[in-house]
Amino acid sequence: MSSRRFLTGVIVAISGLCAAYVLNLSGGATTVAAQQRGELAGLARLSGSVTAPQAFKAAQVYIRNTDKNITYMVFTNAGAFRSLALFPGNYEVRVRAKGLESDAQKLTLRAGENAKLSFSMRAGQGVAPAPQSNVTFARYSEIYPAGPGLEVIEQGCMRCHNENFIPARPAGEDVWRARLGHMMGAELDTRDARSYTEGALAGRVQWFPFGKKEREEFISYVVKHYGPDAKPRFVRAEQEVPLDEAALSKAMFMEYYLPIDAPGTGSSSPEFAKVGRGIRWGQDVRFDPEGNVWLTDRGYPHRLVKLDPRSGKQTDYIYPGGGKLGNHDLTIDRFGIVWAPEHSGLEPEGPKRILGFNPKTEKWEHQIPGDPNNVIRNPRKWMQSMALDSKDNLYVGWIMGGALTKWERASGKVTVYPISDRGAVPYGVIADRNDNIWIALWNSGKLAKFDSVNEQWTEFAPLTFPGHIRRLNVDAQNNIWAAIWNQGRRPGKLAKLDQRTGRFTEYSVPLWTAQPYDVNPDPEGNIWFADSPTPDRVALINKFNPRNQTWAFYPKPQFDADTPKVQVTRDGAVWYSPRGSRDMPAIGVLYPDMDKITTLGAFYQYGPPGNPWPSPTTQTASRAAQR
């Protein structure tokens, strides 16, 4: 045997071993994939075509499973559509586009079936809600003519209230002065603030044109243009949402509706029918280790909702105290405990607790006083958003109270840290890879960093400051992302803070009226964000690709339902709740590429609490040891 033949034999042998190893590995993966295909094998498909007397783009096909109360929604591409992963059962299907709609068709789908339907649309209401008879639309420049006082509105009011808030509320001078007084905290010498917005413009507001002269100019302007004889008006969208029909045709939405309570029960019970508008009200979603989706229902009585997306089964758990002490966010730790602090509720001045629900026992096993030593002196103090560090310690922001509570898991110790920013209104709270706690400050549009080792605060002002920021998040590179809402003519933006350089970079959303709420990275590094709707512009879930700085826009099934929170799975599915829905509250999901669905279960890339890195890390311990 020549040395060359021997060498060849060795190479072949090594290659064979490598191939066997790779096959073995992929065999394991194949097993999982096969199992997941098995999960999908019992589901059905529906495709078809849509015609209309006029051209249309990306018509929305609503496929409603009437047995399970789930709606799938897909988009047409050149008049064709397809969908998959449909639960067997009875369906009603209809198609809507801008100014066009079809009749509903009924069909029954069996497991594994691949059905086809054809639709004809005609002129109709389409996807947008019916207009209100007492409101008209006009261009921004018509509603906001130039003049003294406009600057106050654009730079002050519109930071939080969008461009529709003021012209929708025509009123006399008494009312406008009372509204101005509310923002100035005119009555706060005689009573406590009712919410974190009252008195937000009191004191020496340095960021806005808001002196006495400007306030009088504001009054003159609003009484002139939005006085008692004016009609309510909305600003007309002057830009179509840029839609990529080919990309949309790959996408599929699902909305699992929350069951409406029977008359006289739950939100319709005599106790709650009036206080909670008598409806259920989905807020935030999170995933547990088993692939279930959990939702906070802010209607009365407050509930945690557990959804198994693989079956559509929902289970409700009412909060302790009868479900009336306020709720908002939730988070899930790596042990599967669902954490949900108390917010305002029907006893806004009562003590508030951090609640922990154990799905295994189905009991609220933790009820931790959020401020046991009364560090926050406000009589009204409400908790909202949370984060978990690498040691599983829990941090909770006091949106009413301007502080951060830390619950140390090992010792059970509760410490409250007042936030350094004056009048702080902490909204979103997240933890980075180094166990710094980051908070979006709604009052100013700054980001606050709490160093949990040194117990020190650092504030960061984005380039667009002041701005309207509610939520923030962290990507796999430990960059901090925040969403800045549009303000007057200034578009909405995404802001990235590179922690290594301390440099902010901002990206303007190419949609003037963008109101980006939550931001969340996917495993590929794209940033997904919920975009609140305007009166004639659909609610969206959008994607930003930082690598090539491209944007993609996905109209949601419910035109006018805003979404506060998005969560992304390891497969890139984007979960949300259409919070603003008045009659179809739900838990929803967007599959940007339905062909990549391997399971309907919702799993974080690295498990709860949903960080884009494996957890737990040991960096805090390392840092502490180095000191």
Added chain:
Amino acid sequence: MRDCWNWATATAVGIIGIALLAGAGGRTTVAAQATGGKRSVMDGVYTAEQARRGREHYRKRCVLCHLDNGQGHAAVPVIPGESLEREGDAEAPAVAGEPFQKKWNGRTAWELFGTMASTMPVGGPGVLTPQEYADVLAYLFELNKFPVGARDLAPARDQLETITIGR
């Protein structure tokens, strides 16, 4: 400690409020007896001057939520897409017009007075004196186009209980 203080304060305010109302009622018992029998808001139970005073209180304490002419929150259009939180708006019912009159039809002025004094303004019920609440009530009657009369509406239970709301 603070909770105890709040409880004690609330209790004291409540007792004082009840005493004020009771006292006012006692003073007007004779007047009520003099008028005798049941009355309706259509009989002219307040004066124009009292409604004017009430309007001043309304402008300071009520107009933010109940708006210029008592239309209440329902007069504000829903902005499609607006969060259910509706930051900046209070949930205020109409205090004038058909919805208000339908809601209170057949009930007494004392019930309305008591609701106002015990719950309004939000965040500070009881900040007005009983007479001031009665003045605001007179203004609401004016907003609802109930006729004026020759005598002020007194903050007296035995008098207000005799007045039925409705046309």
